Amino acid sequence: MKVENSAGFDTVCIRGGHENESNRAHLTPIYASSTYVFDTAEQSISVFKGDEKGYIYGRWGNPTINEAEEKIALLEAYRITNSNGNPLKLKAILHSSGMSAITTMLLGNIKYGQKLITHQSLYGGTHELIEKILPGLGIQSVIVDFHNLEKVEDVLRADNNIGLMYIETPANPTLQCIDLEALSSLGKSYGLTVCVDNTFATPYLQQPFRYDVDFVMHSTTKFLNGHGTAIGGVLIGKDIDKMSGPITKTHRLLGGNSNPFDAFLLTNGLRTLGVRMDRHCSNAAQVAEFLSQHPAVATVNYLGLPSHPDHKTAMRQMKNGGAMMSFELKEGFDAGVKFINKLNMCTNAVSLGTCDTLVSHAPSSTHMGVDRQQRLMFGITDGLIRMSVGMENVEDIIGDLNQALK
Numbered sequence: 001m002k003v004e005n006s007a008g009f010d011t012v013c014i015r016g017g018h019e020n021e022s023n024r025a026h027l028t029p030i031y032a033s034s035t036y037v038f039d040t041a042e043q044s045i046s047v048f049k050g051d052e053k054g055y056i057y058g059r060w061g062n063p064t065i066n067e068a069e070e071k072i073a074l075l076e077a078y079r080i081t082n083s084n085g086n087p088l089k090l091k092a093i094l095h096s097s098g099m100s101a102i103t104t105m106l107l108g109n110i111k112y113g114q115k116l117i118t119h120q121s122l123y124g125g126t127h128e129l130i131e132k133i134l135p136g137l138g139i140q141s142v143i144v145d146f147h148n149l150e151k152v153e154d155v156l157r158a159d160n161n162i163g164l165m166y167i168e169t170p171a172n173p174t175l176q177c178i179d180l181e182a183l184s185s186l187g188k189s190y191g192l193t194v195c196v197d198n199t200f201a202t203p204y205l206q207q208p209f210r211y212d213v214d215f216v217m218h219s220t221t222k223f224l225n226g227h228g229t230a231i232g233g234v235l236i237g238k239d240i241d242k243m244s245g246p247i248t249k250t251h252r253l254l255g256g257n258s259n260p261f262d263a264f265l266l267t268n269g270l271r272t273l274g275v276r277m278d279r280h281c282s283n284a285a286q287v288a289e290f291l292s293q294h295p296a297v298a299t300v301n302y303l304g305l306p307s308h309p310d311h312k313t314a315m316r317q318m319k320n321g322g323a324m325m326s327f328e329l330k331e332g333f334d335a336g337v338k339f340i341n342k343l344n345m346c347t348n349a350v351s352l353g354t355c356d357t358l359v360s361h362a363p364s365s366t367h368m369g370v371d372r373q374q375r376l377m378f379g380i381t382d383g384l385i386r387m388s389v390g391m392e393n394v395e396d397i398i399g400d401l402n403q404a405l406k
């Protein structure tokens with residue numbers, strides 16, 4: 001089904017990427033089939049040569065997976081025009097997880113002896129990947145404060161082995177926000193491949209391709225799926241030949257393909273992305289306001305509050321402050337533990353982007369095993385609570401937080 005370029009975001013969410021199905025099913029079914037049949041040897045030749053469109057083998061492609069990919073590509077390109085004034089075309093490849101999408105992107109773009117430049121506050125798994133796996137493949141990482149453009153430029157000028165710039169914005173734990181326009185143009189001026197993890201923002205709040213970046217990744221596990229029903233990831237690129245050629249090859253050979261059941265759940269979630277984000281974000285703004293007035297709370301890290309150091313950058317490149325926040329309890333570690341235990345409704349769980357509000361106290365959960373000094377260096381202070389604000393009625397969320405803070 002073709003959606004017009006003038007169609008609204010929610011229309012694209014609902015209808016984009018859908019193709020009529022041969023048995024006239026309204027929704028694209030879960031194509032649980034690992035391989036596809038050819039009528040003749042000649043047909044197999046033309047499908048293999050790419051002259052005829054067709055599926056061959058499940059690791060290479062599947063109709064249920066394809067629908068989710070097309071939808072995400074349309075959403076990331078939503079109302080962006082390229083330098084010729086034509087609508088931007090993107091290609092998305094669905095993966096088994098966010099980590100898998102990031103791996104395909106990295107290994108598809110940097111080789112032995114090359115380096116990447118990135119910043120400190122990355123998703124934990126990404127950080128470990130570049131620290132523990134890439135060096136063994138001869139790929140080193142340079143970590144610089146991306147708020148300091150002069151420093152970034154000094155590093156780029158001094159080291160021409162740096163081939164890739166990796167950005168995650170906004171990022172844990174304090175919702176740091178990186179200026180996409182400034183960093184991308186600096187990276188491009190030194191010939192780097194620029195990539196952005198857009199998981200926290202989603203294309204509804206932020207479209208990195210507006211700033212000329214080369215690749216965007218998501219953990220679809222989070223807001224894109226939106227219901228916490230499947231792990232998944234997606235890699236999106238604007239160089240269609242590169243995406244269809246070497247990146248597709250890397251994806252297929254590394255074997256991080258998605259599966260039709262998870263892709264079906266993802267497509268179902270994507271249909272309500274815009275509507276869900278509106279509710280997530282308006283709830284988050286009210287929760288942040290409430291917390292910032294509360295006497296037990298020392299600080300609230302929410303991009304929609306003018307007190308956040310990156311508020312201005314966020315308002316330039318994001319539609320609003322988003323649905324993620326963290327806050328610091330005045331009484332430290334014990335207060336964090338007590339608060340989590342007193343919650344009646346909000347769920348104590350890691351991950352983010354589900355309909356229900358998720359709350360976690362990193363020092364007593366994900367970062368329990370990390371040395372305190374190191375954890376503090378990452379900004380994970382003793383009383384830090386991370387919160388993915390859900391879509392419940394906001395009075396109920398605030399009511400639960402209020403009684404747990406007593």
Ligand SMILES: *Cc1c(COP(=O)(O)O)cnc(C)c1O
Binds near residue numbers: 097100123221233
């Ligand atoms: C969750 C997450 C990832 C990893 O995604 P998985 O689906 O868990 O593999 C990467 N980046 C960010 C920002 C995330 O939140």
